[in-house]
Amino acid sequence: LLIFLFFQYVHSLKFLAFNPLMGMSHASYINKIAEILYDDGPEIIMISPPMSGRVKVVYPRNWTVISVTMASNEMAAKEGESASNIYWKYKSVFEFMKIVESVTNAGVNQCEVTINHPGLLESLHAEKFDAAFAEPVDWCGFGFFHLLGIRSYAMTMTVPSTDNTFRITGLPPMISFVPGMTASFSDKMTLMERVINTVTVMMEGQFVAAQWRKYQKNFQKVDPHFPRH
Template identity: 35%
Template sequence: MRLLLHIILLGSVTPFKFLAYSPQLAKSHVNFLGKISDVLIEAGHEVVILSPLLDSSLGFAGSKKARVIEVPQCTEARAYEEFMQNSNAANAWTKGDSLQAFFEWGNLTYSWVAQCNATIAHPGLLESLREEKFDVAFAEMIDFCAPGLFHLLGIEKWVITDSLAINDAHFFYTHTPSNPAYVPTMMGGSMGEEMSFSERFDNLLTFCFSKWFNEYFFPVYDEMFRTHDREIPSVEELFGTNSLVFTNSEPLVDFPRPSSARMIDIGGIVTSTGHKQMDADRISEGIPNLVETTWAPQSDLLHDPRISAFITHCGQGSITEAIDAGVPLIVVPIAYDQLRNAQQVKRNGHGIMLEKTELENPEKLRNAVKEVLENPSYHEKALKIKLMLEDRPFAMKEIFIRNMEFLAKYGPLRQLGHYGRKLNFFQYYLIDVIAAVLGVALVILIIAFFLVISVVRLLKRILGIKKVKAD
């Protein structure tokens, strides 16, 4: 019966054609774009994945169902691949605060710009893509190639997707107000929503630096794009033309934050993030109750009723899989958004967080494992979150599919963009209005002050005259 209903629904859907821009830059990002592409394909639509090889060692575009167009790696992009394979992994355990990551990634941005240029200039590519006549395009904004590429292809209906729970840049792209006083930034380090003065200062600094970091590279992309089209709008202007932003955030789990009509949460739409073969380290030698493997079906293992807890680095994919299975956690965040994810686990009470430096003390890890295994509250809260997500009013896949279909029919959805993006800094934060009100209030106070002085002087004069007459 369900199969028959599925066939009937597919038959009633007008198929649309989607373009996914998904450079091969990291396994988790590629898998997420591939999985949501599969969601659209399963709903009866066609998806083409444009997949430039930033890191050729990945060797997979994230989907076996979509049609994939790979673009060869350019010479400059080799530096990015070497970073991902060597220094990035080697330094993960010794990195300082997350601001350090901005500088590391900043040096790699030029590799992304070069690969973007090579993609646009690839012989016959733009012409063949234009002939496809795509209804909607989507991409993750790790690099800024997509807005310019979609413009060159003449695709007006496009959306931003993100494999992360929340990217600070989402607030900039949509001009949604955010408050660093209680919303932890993606790269803000190990802090939750309740922050001390110094943590709020650090969070604000990271938020401002994130905005500056994004805007710093806009001109670099602008210069490159204008070698292909002199009249192309700036990257900043093009960002304002996106219709929707899909975040891999689950409101029932993530930190509460401001939002806008253009930001749609689809956290949990992907509950299995593929696999990556690891090198054998032989750490299990001599330990009888430890199984070491270069790969394991993580999602399947987490759903095994014999699993009592899960120790993880707190990547977004691992957290999503653990929540879906209702398994309590011991989280040891290493870098980047993992620190923020770990604070979510701590806030929701379904796991214990350890700093990576605490692993030097075996007793702390032993105590954390013992606490999670022996205290039933962690399992109870993990199970409650699992049941809450299963009982949501709307499935995340349905939300994603219906919004994409709606955009294909009626987009671009310009009416969702608020006028605030056209205001300057003083207008946006009402500084001009506040200044005017304070100015008027100050003038009134000054006038009132001088009126009081004048009245006092007048009264003194009158009283002085009466006193003279009385004498």
């Protein structure tokens, strides 16, 4: 009898996956993590905001997938290319900034549509998730988790840590011997190149932080007490 009473309090873990459809590699990566978790027993609920009409994903398992309306402007597209291709075609730090700003603005617009989807926050809050995971290519997911009261979450990445993702983990960028993303020289830098690298990475950091803060306006409309950074 005691064993049966115990069983009623046992439940599988429940994970929320935030998987914006902005590029096949990113979406497939989150899918694979969800697949591994799902096969091990936890329940998976995935929200997939459509960041680009060109990205079509097949979900490998029968977990719950929540789709929302796409924002009126598709994610940064240039001459028919996908945003994921554009992202790596910059030739200078200033081109990099323009691309990041374009991608961010599209992400912010989609984020506003997502968090204001009728009944979405309320229904997901009632799920009482144990944990969540998302990739910092789109910062909407992490603010979304905060609005839902999820305190245990993981940051996943499809690429090695870059200049501006080091700060997320608390590690400083190693600018004295690691070239920044937009650098045109190798790790064998002259003194002047090290100075240029330092200034460039710091400038990029301030710019990217400003892009991140754009998401906060959306979250603060929903929760005026949403943390400010």
